[in-house]
Amino acid sequence: MGAGLPFAYRSGVRCFDVNDLYNLGMYSGRSDTQPELAFRMLFRFAGRSVVDLLGPRVWDFRVRLECAGCEGAAPWRFEAPDVVRFGGRVEDVVAPSVGEGSASYAARVTSVGARTPLVSPVLRKLTGEYLEAGYRWQMVPVAMQADYELVHRLGVTSCIAASLWLAERFRAAGYRAEAKRGWFCGVLGGALDLPHACVEVEDDDGVLKTVDIAKAQLAARLSPDTADFQDLCVGSVYNKVIASTASGGAPFASHGCGSELPAGVRADIRAVR
Known part of the structure; x- marks a missing residue:
């Protein structure tokens, strides 16, 4: 509180925003906070063979x-789930x-997963530029994530904000692209329900590809042995994600x-x- 973390009094009780508390723990550097422990558990799979994800x-x-x-x-x-395609x-x-x-x-x-990396040099360049831009992944209220311009002005990002932002840049480059929401599965026995989104884009080879930009960012930060998984996030689909019919901000x-x-x-x- 002395450092300025906002709070409000409700019925005489000091209350903090849950997103603020997660972000504080996530970037505290203590290594033993609940957010740090949860996300290390979340990404244990990302350091293993990606064959299991296909x-x-x-x-x-x-x-x-x-x-x-x-x-x-x-x-x-x-x-509803939209995995048939x-x-x-x-x-x-x-x-x-x-x-x-x-x-x-x-x-x-x-x-079902499938290895379908991006073939377009333009799409790969735009994706690489985003990953190297230095935006810090944070927990952001879902309603705020849809205002992706505001989120990025603050120097942070989230799966929905990142997908909406990147889809716009793909379209500006002449590609058919849309941010889509879905579910990230198999985490803590179904007990962890996090908003998830990715970009669907039609590549130069005519194949619909997915770019899971936030998972690539998180994997890079939380585990040193996730290069194969990060590459899978740039174009491919993997079996821990269930796509839905919802668009990115809906x-x-x-x-x-x-x-x-x-x-x-x-x-x-x-x-x-």
Whole structure:
């Protein structure tokens, strides 16, 4: 607090922003804070052979939807898993129906990885320039991430902000590109639910590629032996990510009841062994 970390009093209790606390721990240099320990665990896989990320993986995919301030029964809109175009499958789907208050979505999802590095010198140059620009990855509120110009002016980045920023530069260079949201799977038994996004771009060879810029940044920072994984993030798809139909700055779900509050979305995604 003496160094200026903002806080507010609520009912006499000193409260901090959760994103501020994560970022403070992440860059404290102590090595024993919860954010540092969690992210080292998160990226243990990135130092292993990437072959394990290329085969099919099956997930028990469940999402709980909540409508805060619900104003009555109405249809739900949910941006479902979108893995078929990358060779995956979505089966046994139970989609939300008309209702109020809360709903759920469930499916068995098979994700598949594929090594498809970027071939365009222009796309590789733009991606490399971004990675070398020195933006510091931080936890950023989801609503703020959509204002990617503001986020980058602060010298920081996040998966959504980075994907929106890079997609814009790909389009300015003449490529069809869009930031897309999805889920990063198999982390802490499904207990860690972090917003995730990447860029989808049509490369010079006519193949749709994905650039997972934030995961490449984090892997480079948190583990010294992740060069193969970082390269995989620049064009390829890997089986720990489930793409969705949501665009980069859009929410995963909404409820048509008229409530002005955003729908709550909590994913529980567990590997089927």
